[in-house]
Amino acid sequence: MCWTLALLAAAAVLALVGVPLAIRGPGEVTLPTSQAVAPGPDGAPPTIKVMTLNLAHGRAEGFHQTFQKRTTIESHLDRAAEVIRREGPDIVALQEADGPSVWSGNFNHVEHLALAAGYSHHFRGEHVRGLGLSYGTALLSRWPARDAVSFTFPANPPTPSKGFVVARFTWPGRAEFEFDVVSVHLDFARESVRLRQIDTLAGELAKRARPRVVLGDFNNDWSDPAGPVRTLADRLGLQVYRAEAEDLGTYPSSGRRLDWILLSPPLEFVEYRALPDAVSDHRGVVAVLRIESR
8 A cells, every 4th residue: 555655656756746748759560551441342441440548558448557566567568458459440549558658557558459459550659658657648559640749738737738649641542641649638627737738739729730630538528518528529520429328438437428439521420339348437438530532
């Protein structure tokens, strides 16, 4: 228990410091790249599939990762990899994605998951770093992630730092169509902090003039008209799938929909599902996307 308190105190100290804006190259593993998505029947535009999942530092639905062995955490990540393989997304957004950390087995969870799930490319941003901890948001992808950037929100103690990663992708079979994919994680404790983070996120994304897919753990549902999800959607003109649906909850302990996928035109939803698999305290979300036919 003392060790756990020490780790939590360390996280609070890191929140005071934060991690500055950083640009890093995406990591790669030696795996075959999947084939481009073929056009649908009658010349319909091709589709891609995306997914978001909060990894919960590899603890699955356990109390805390500090109390779990490395082998247990590896098995949890392997279960998550099985779900990802089954769903077959082209791009996966991850939150609470650990690098080597003393509380979660001291290994790179994103690299482990990329290898286990069969993804050629991965990029991880560190929003908390130091005192034996390393974690943040990440992307796995079948295609190269270009101009990948990690951004940490300004510190808001006592909760640990949060942030997002964003990268540029080329639509399969459409070399002229590029789009951004974002994996974001907002503060869990305070609405005021989440709104400031959304303001920062919207400002940074507005500098990147291309269509975008925003995925992640917003720690907020649609019920508040002035809340983070609605605010981001309004500011950037993002589409939301069945915003008030009651069957798309992603946080079982409360039943709330905290994890979202948002799109900007000309992208549109073809399918959207919250997954039932208990590989984290959050449930994954998958969506099939296409370019609007004009």
